Amino acid sequence: MIPMIDLKKQYRDIEEEVLREIKEVLESGQYILGPKVRSFEKEVARYHNVRNAIGVASGTDALNLALKAIEVGEGDEVITTPFTFFATIEAIIYQGARPVFVDIEPDTFNIDTDQIEARITSKTKAILPVHIFGHPANMEILVDMADSYGISIVEDCAQAFGAHIRGRKVGTFGTCGCFSFYPSKNLGGYGDGGLVITNDDEIAERIRIIRNHGSPGGYINKKIGLNSRLDELQAAILRVKLKRIDSYNELRRRHAKYYTERLSDLVACPVEKEGYCHVYHQYTIRTALRDMIREGLKKRGISSVVYYPIPMHLQDALRFLGYRAGDFPVAEAASKEVLSLPIYPELTEDEQELVCKTIEEALHNTNVQY
Ligand SMILES: Cc1ncc(COP(=O)(O)O)c(C=O)c1O
Secondary structure, eight states: BSOOOOOOHHHHHHHHHHHHHHHHHHHTOOOOOSSHHHHHHHHHHHHOOOHHHHESSOOOHHHHHHHHHOOOTTTOOEESSSSOOOHHHHHHHHOOOOEEEEEETTOOOSSSSTTTTGOOOTEEEEEOOBBBGGGGOOOOHHHHHHHTTTTTEEEEEETTTTOOETTTTTTSSSSEEEOOOOOSSSSSSSOEEEHHHHHEEHHHHHHHHHHHOOOOOOTTSSOOOOBBBOHHHHHHHHHHHHHHHHHHHHHHHHHHHHHHHHHTTTOOOOOTTTTEEEOSSSEEEEOOOOOHHHHHHHOOOOOOOOOBOOOOOOGGGGGGGOOOOTOOOOOOHHHHEEEEEEOOTTTTTHHHOOOOOOHHHTTTTOOOOO
């Protein structure tokens, strides 16, 4: 059996340190917005070389609070990708704004920056790129575009902690960078968690206040906020993993290289653009024979997942936006052909070899090649 990710294996490697951290929190009596959250925020800010990092309850709330803090609201439009996890879109709609989709690049699956300008209107308040599967979106072009139109960028970095473009980490290009620490993320806690980074002190202060009932403390309420705090236990656990994130990402990259060497004659393998650093939160292949491969893997007890089978503009919940099949052909084709394979730092070469052999076998009697 090969799972998509083996969190128990990773836990065993860091068990002693994690348990020590957890015990410290439990014995401290401080469980909400205490020293572990403050330290973690400082460490993440240092890692990204930014002025502020604010821990929140989830990646979804990181997006919600960032959009609220830049004052996206009723009547505004936010340009984004239809090829993402639903939370990206929910956060836009929660502000009362409208998501405006732009099709994706067929190789990286990220928003196609060549198609954005045609969608910018007087209502466009922000662009929300998603660094999907861990490959950075085309941020250099996006930043120039957003600057020239006077619109903000909020980056969805939920799948890309540590990814960078020529050394500049994702999350530091836009006004805000939003992270998720959902357990399966490349930096994941043992529960829900999220974080926003920003160099704008005023926006950081707004997010700090909003996450805590609109209060800077002392039962003074300056805004309508909500309860969206990263808790001490998660921060303590995440500190242990943050120390290792670069080596975890390096291992993912090594596994990706192995897969690509073995599979590139059989399927379309993920690309890494020149100067970009992909952290392979997912290793996603593309082939018209996806379902045949999936079946073959399943028979051998090897997991694989289709991220994402339905692009956002075709989701039932978003029908009210008025999009139709055919509106974003590249995203729609990708949904029919993508398959994510097991990838996590602790994956062994034997396991990878079995995945590759099984794919070879599944395709053995076909002539289709990429
Ligand atoms: C691209 C993307 N955005 C947002 C989220 C939401 O994060 P969370 O599950 O922590 O709310 C996720 C992951 O779940 C995601 O993959």
